[in-house]
Amino acid sequence: MSKVSDFILGRLRGCGYALKGALLLLKTEPSIQVQAGIAVIITILGFYFQITTTEWMLQIFAIGLVMSIEGVNTTVEAVADFIHPDFHDKIGFIKDVAAGAVFIAAVIAVIIGLIIYIPYFV
Numbered sequence: 001m002s003k004v005s006d007f008i009l010g011r012l013r014g015c016g017y018a019l020k021g022a023l024l025l026l027k028t029e030p031s032i033q034v035q036a037g038i039a040v041i042i043t044i045l046g047f048y049f050q051i052t053t054t055e056w057m058l059q060i061f062a063i064g065l066v067m068s069i070e071g072v073n074t075t076v077e078a079v080a081d082f083i084h085p086d087f088h089d090k091i092g093f094i095k096d097v098a099a100g101a102v103f104i105a106a107v108i109a110v111i112i113g114l115i116i117y118i119p120y121f122v
């Protein structure tokens, strides 16, 4: 097979693994499940209030930001537990910092949500 078709097949296989990972996150991670539920509710709100194209872009970006960083946080936790299952201050620090990244993304998402929806409610 040519190098080009090898390259394309490799990328397609990579997309398959990534999709499998995203589905695993949705099936196994309670935090991601909650975030997905909130994403559905906020999407319904978007249709209800007929938010603008720019507001849709910001809303979708905020949802993607939180859920993707949550995925990275889950990965960091899994790697930390795998390499050092016992209690260790450094593992605690690593997990806290990873959770802190999700917290920052979540605060930004809430601020974006408030900026979008407060005008529709007042």
Ligand SMILES: Nc1ncnc2c1ncn2[C@@H]1O[C@H](COP(=O)(O)OP(=O)(O)OP(=O)(O)O)[C@@H](O)[C@H]1O
Residues within 6 Å of the ligand: 031, 077, 084, 085, 086, 087, 088, 089, 090, 091, 092, 093, 095, 096, 099
């Ligand atoms: N091995 C460890 N060593 C030191 N502290 C830890 C360790 N495991 C967990 N901790 C502390 O407990 C907190 C919660 O860890 P945990 O792995 O339960 O994450 P979590 O946020 O509850 O994740 P999830 O609910 O997705 O499993 C960490 O942020 C850290 O402060």
